[in-house]
Amino acid sequence: MRALGVIKSKILVEENIISKCGKFILESVKLCKVLIISDRNVAKIYLNIVSRELEKLGFQVQVFLINPGEQSKSFKTAEKIYNSLTLNFMARCDLIVSLGGGVVTDLSGFVASTYHRGIKLVHIPTSFLAMIDAAIGGKNGVNSKYGKNLIGTFYHPCLVLIDPLALKTLPPREFCCGIAEAIKCGCIGDKKLFKILENQDFYNNIEEIIMRSIRVKKNLVEIDEQDFGSRVLLNFGHTIGHALEKIGNYKKLSHGEAVSIGMNEITKISESMNLTRFEVLPRLKAVCRKYFLPTHNNFPSNQLQEAVLHDKKILNGYLNLVLIKDIGEGFIYKIPDKEFINFLKNKI
Ligand SMILES: NC(=O)c1ccc[n+]([C@@H]2O[C@H](COP(=O)([O-])OP(=O)(O)OC[C@H]3O[C@@H](n4cnc5c(N)ncnc54)[C@H](O)[C@@H]3O)[C@@H](O)[C@H]2O)c1
Ligand SMILES: [Zn+2]
The missing domain is CATH 1.20.1090.10 (Dehydroquinate synthase-like - alpha domain)
Known part of the structure; x- marks a missing residue:
């Protein structure tokens, strides 16, 4: 296992860490409700592993899936996620787990930073770009019709779990x-x-x-x-x-x-x-x-x-x-x- 701190985020890199994610998440946050945000490609491969891991430890898990691709990184999708968080009565002490590429980590980071003025956030980046770039450094955002990443905040996840084995399924x-x-x-x-x-x-x-x-x-x-x-x-x-x-x-x-x-x-x-x-x-x-x-x-x-x-x-x-x-x-x-x-x- 390799570990690194970037501003307020703890970053752990280890093969197969996705199948052990519950334990590391529980070291960073207390038991709570979790919304996993993922895209449909990534969810097909990794969602069951992550949600089972979290449920096994006692987290109450809900899931929000987006369509893969840049067009999902929008204020419209963010609004749907706010609604889902509200309908699940999620509060600031609860958690968003992003599971996917940079589109998912950027969108999830934006929602986490604005819902209730900041809800806890863990990134599980699955694309190489998200592992070394999008999930690191606290920038997030959504696109507007005038351009990419025009709306966003700086907000740090408490934990980033990087599993190099996830790259095996990346196109x-x-x-x-x-x-x-x-x-x-x-x-x-x-x-x-x-x-x-x-x-x-x-x-x-x-x-x-x-x-x-x-x-x-x-x-x-x-x-x-x-x-x-x-x-x-x-x-x-x-x-x-x-x-x-x-x-x-x-x-x-x-x-x-x-x-x-x-x-x-x-x-x-x-x-x-x-x-x-x-x-x-x-x-x-x-x-x-x-x-x-x-x-x-x-x-x-x-x-x-x-x-x-x-x-x-x-x-x-x-x-x-x-x-x-x-x-x-x-x-x-x-x-x-x-x-x-x-x-x-x-x-x-
Ligand atoms: N916040 C930042 O500092 C920062 C930095 C760089 C890029 N970005 C943003 O990141 C986004 C691009 O990220 P991206 O390249 O990861 O794109 P992406 O999130 O669209 O992922 C690329 C594709 O790979 C698929 N995928 C991801 N992981 C997979 C896996 N392990 N197995 C199979 N399929 C997988 C996704 O479903 C998607 O189809 C852009 O929106 C960009 O603006 C943000
Ligand atoms: Zn770039």
């Missing part, structure tokens, strides 16, 4: 999404993690990869909980990545594929500005390819420029780009948006 494309974020973590803050991803067998090192990725996020989140400063480093590859996802209408590229292209293209630019060592780009490309992630933008450059310009993160004509000097050394580079657009025109 390969979803897996790659998480791997792109792990590569990102290696790039901005942990060259050993990058080397493991580069040279070692993934499954033999899965716990180490999870722990190291979480630690990179932990180090940034703990000095910048509310996302005003250094947490921005977690956006490496995301300025171009978000723009590419948008051009593809969130259908052509998955988030991880877009981030992979974003990391490679931004590093191509920063290399040409002499801000990144020359060995970095070939290594980054090779590691992305190892995990079948794309590294090159195929959309027309003018569409990319337009999408970057519409990004909400441009402030007073400047963009905070996240670049890497070397593997494991991320930094923030402020650049006028026009200058950056010129680089996009010439380099991508």
Whole structure:
């Protein structure tokens, strides 16, 4: 078992922890009513195990299932969950357990933080992305018709239980999404993690990869909980990545594929500005390819420029780009948006 604390959350990583979750949850909260929130894909595989575990120990378990997919991460779904919590007479001393990918953990975190101004929360992330990213750091949210994650809060689960064995049932494309974020973590803050991803067998090192990725996020989140400063480093590859996802209408590229292209293209630019060592780009490309992630933008450059310009993160004509000097050394580079657009025109 590996353990780590991130702000107010205890994080435990162990194979098969899902089948022993009751014991760990009972160490963190008293016996109470529990609402398990999951999506229908994940529920088919893991819901019975989790609910049986909790009932066995005396928790009173109710379940709320959502349809898989980003469209469930909405205020409408949140409202249905509030209603279910109310009809089950659940109070602040009761508990929400999220069981699923980032959609489920984000939605559950949002509901937990707002119902009765904050009800207890435990995350059991089941996708790789949720294990190393979405369930860590306290951000949650729902989407609105104007954009993703526009409504949300910062709220920490008391416990996060990570079972690497759950990855065995994750569809390969979803897996790659998480791997792109792990590569990102290696790039901005942990060259050993990058080397493991580069040279070692993934499954033999899965716990180490999870722990190291979480630690990179932990180090940034703990000095910048509310996302005003250094947490921005977690956006490496995301300025171009978000723009590419948008051009593809969130259908052509998955988030991880877009981030992979974003990391490679931004590093191509920063290399040409002499801000990144020359060995970095070939290594980054090779590691992305190892995990079948794309590294090159195929959309027309003018569409990319337009999408970057519409990004909400441009402030007073400047963009905070996240670049890497070397593997494991991320930094923030402020650049006028026009200058950056010129680089996009010439380099991508
Ligand atoms: N809060 C944060 O800091 C943060 C960080 C990154 C991403 N996010 C959010 O996370 C969401 C994306 O998360 P995601 O990639 O996990 O997507 P997801 O929750 O949609 O899960 C991906 C798919 O995999 C399935 N699945 C999950 N675990 C499974 C398993 N073990 N076996 C079989 N199928 C499984 C799900 O049913 C779903 O179909 C986005 O909404 C994003 O905004 C939040
Ligand atoms: Zn991301």
